[in-house]
Amino acid sequence: MSKILLHGTEAICEGAIRNGCRAFFGYPITPQNEVPEYMSAVMPKIGGVFVQAESEVAAINMVYGAGGAGVRAMTSSSSPGISLKQEGISYIACARIPCVVVNIMRAGPGLGGILPAQGDYFQATKGGGHGDYHLLVLAPSSVQEACDFTYRAFDLADKYRVPVMILADGMIGQLMEPVELPPMRALSDIPKKDWATDGGYGENRRVLNSLIIKPEELEPHVNEMQRTYDEIAANEKMCEKFMTDDAEIVITAYGTVARICKSAAKTLRKQGIKAGVIRPITLYPFPSEAYEEAANGAKAFLTVELSLGQMVEDVRLSVNGKKPVYFYGRTGGNVMDEEEIVQAAKDALAKAELAKEV
Amino acid sequence: MAKVFQKTKMLTDAHLHYCPGCTHGIVHRLVAESIEELGLQDKAIGIAPVGCAVFAYDYFNCDMQEAAHGRAPAVATGIKRCLPDRLVFVYQGDGDLASIGMAETVHAAARGENITIIFINNSIYGMTGGQMAPTTLIGQKATTCQNGRDPAVNGYPIRVCELLATLDAPYYIERVSTHDVKHVLAAKKAIKKALRFQAEGRGYSFVEVLVSCPTNWHMKPIEALRFMAEETSKTFPLGVYRDKSEGRE
Numbered sequence: 001m002s003k004i005l006l007h008g009t010e011a012i013c014e015g016a017i018r019n020g021c022r023a024f025f026g027y028p029i030t031p032q033n034e035v036p037e038y039m040s041a042v043m044p045k046i047g048g049v050f051v052q053a054e055s056e057v058a059a060i061n062m063v064y065g066a067g068g069a070g071v072r073a074m075t076s077s078s079s080p081g082i083s084l085k086q087e088g089i090s091y092i093a094c095a096r097i098p099c100v101v102v103n104i105m106r107a108g109p110g111l112g113g114i115l116p117a118q119g120d121y122f123q124a125t126k127g128g129g130h131g132d133y134h135l136l137v138l139a140p141s142s143v144q145e146a147c148d149f150t151y152r153a154f155d156l157a158d159k160y161r162v163p164v165m166i167l168a169d170g171m172i173g174q175l176m177e178p179v180e181l182p183p184m185r186a187l188s189d190i191p192k193k194d195w196a197t198d199g200g201y202g203e204n205r206r207v208l209n210s211l212i213i214k215p216e217e218l219e220p221h222v223n224e225m226q227r228t229y230d231e232i233a234a235n236e237k238m239c240e241k242f243m244t245d246d247a248e249i250v251i252t253a254y255g256t257v258a259r260i261c262k263s264a265a266k267t268l269r270k271q272g273i274k275a276g277v278i279r280p281i282t283l284y285p286f287p288s289e290a291y292e293e294a295a296n297g298a299k300a301f302l303t304v305e306l307s308l309g310q311m312v313e314d315v316r317l318s319v320n321g322k323k324p325v326y327f328y329g330r331t332g333g334n335v336m337d338e339e340e341i342v343q344a345a346k347d348a349l350a351k352a353e354l355a356k357e358v
Numbered sequence: 359m360a361k362v363f364q365k366t367k368m369l370t371d372a373h374l375h376y377c378p379g380c381t382h383g384i385v386h387r388l389v390a391e392s393i394e395e396l397g398l399q400d401k402a403i404g405i406a407p408v409g410c411a412v413f414a415y416d417y418f419n420c421d422m423q424e425a426a427h428g429r430a431p432a433v434a435t436g437i438k439r440c441l442p443d444r445l446v447f448v449y450q451g452d453g454d455l456a457s458i459g460m461a462e463t464v465h466a467a468a469r470g471e472n473i474t475i476i477f478i479n480n481s482i483y484g485m486t487g488g489q490m491a492p493t494t495l496i497g498q499k500a501t502t503c504q505n506g507r508d509p510a511v512n513g514y515p516i517r518v519c520e521l522l523a524t525l526d527a528p529y530y531i532e533r534v535s536t537h538d539v540k541h542v543l544a545a546k547k548a549i550k551k552a553l554r555f556q557a558e559g560r561g562y563s564f565v566e567v568l569v570s571c572p573t574n575w576h577m578k579p580i581e582a583l584r585f586m587a588e589e590t591s592k593t594f595p596l597g598v599y600r601d602k603s604e605g606r607e
Contacts, residue, residue, distance in 0.1 A: 022440070023436065023439070023440050025436065049439040049440055051435060051436075051439060051469075053432065053465075054461050054462070054464075054465035055461060057429065057432075057461075057462075058429070058432040058435075058461065058462050058465065059432075061425065061426060061429035061432035061433050061436070061462070062432050062433070062435050062436035062439075063436060064423070064425070064426075064429075064432075064433050064436060065405075065423065065432065065433035065434060065435065065436025065437040065438075065440075066436035066437060066439070066440045067436075068423050068433075068436075068437065069403070069436070069437045069440050069441050071440040071441075073436065073440075087426055088426060088429070091425075091426050095423075095424070197403055197421035197422065197423050197437075198403070198421065198441055198444070199400060199401045199402065199403055199420075199421055199441065199444045199445075200400075200420065200421045201368075201399040201400045201402065201419060201420050201421075202367070202399075202419055202420075205419060205420050205421050205422070206421050206422075207415045207416075207421070207422045207423075207424070208422070208423045208424065209406075209415055209422075209423070209424035210424060211412060211413075211424055
């Protein structure tokens, strides 16, 4: 199949539509406005639903309704808007309603800035809203992955009855790259949902609810949710390993930052330093095993993020003290270049040597 | 023995948790009977609020979704847009609908969503123990305005029917009461009409129902009904605020 040139936001929309998404609810916020704009144009043509909601809060609750009615539903936003959706996401997680939430991250905190960042890692992977729950979080690093992961997100959401988040930085939202689109899936091919509230009376009625007021009922419910997360962790972890087999310095990053890290690793190799890259694709569940394995041969790890250090905590948990883990980050919408990472990797190795001598 | 009356099958056999003298239960029955009489049981999807009616999903004998506080009209929008041939009804109290959920309330109405909202106005937060509501009357006591609602401090009650009637889209808006049999029968008529309009695809329908709260008003049930007749309905006049079927814009 031939490739076409697509914008990251269009690729996200096409990935959704081609895997049966027929309901989109959104609210304008930069830098993801192209998603609702695209959906508003396409949804009516394919028998789908588009509503520009009055707020991000309303949009996520429309997703709750539509997803609960058994329809593949999605919303997208950017950091401050995703904060507003957290209440709804927590309810969705507890009521076991599948849906897809796209976050094209911008720089924060607060209203922050509109340029790319990765400051929402904690929010995305550690729950985000109130209570014990997780999202399944996928982090694309190319426009092709933005399309493919969004497509896959709908199957994962339905399979486990969890909300799935596409966590992309602003660069993915604004890049144009060649993409091979997946074929359009027939709606009849998508498994029916016997739990959906689509009009059932008496014995056939179903209830979607996140109020479980009796402690003897709420605990088993959240334990059941945790069993789902354990199952997801067993089945769905994904990461890319780039030249890690003999790496003495393992650089790790997700999203578009990982692409810069790969260039830096190649440059380091040319200079005689054995560098490799681990790129987590699922941020939750975190692919810890890749780090455990790499810790055997590596001298040090360097986590690179467009934040002040968030994923680095999961890297440290995974490396578990076996080797030193260092951090290099930029924030405020500034993106590091290859040279900065090359230097940070050399500094990391030097620090590790020093630490060994002490 | 011949059975001369039985409870509508649109209500489950679950025991209602409402306080003695509260008229929430009456409204549940009116909504359930109306759906059954319209023959729409198999198409009904209800949205329960947060507040006294939070357990409505245990009582209505059809598919139900429990929404976050104030968000029921957005949830209903999501369902109805995807399944336009179903009957989607929303049951909300005054804190849920007119305070935390005002944005969702106004915008669902402004979009003319083809849904039916049953708005329970008892001028108090019942479930949380009697705090001031956006509909608390001037001078009415609540746990967060213990000397009575003072406009200088607490502002004025919000009249939702009148507010929504400024919008172009709503098809039907009426305020009814449950303080005596005559008014209960009128409330039934309004609720059934609102649901029928939705089934006919006419658009947004909204029925505000005045309900008593003897517990938090600190009154005997009969005094509470009298209070509704004499006081509540003065601040919230009963009547039709919009009925496009009768050309009332």
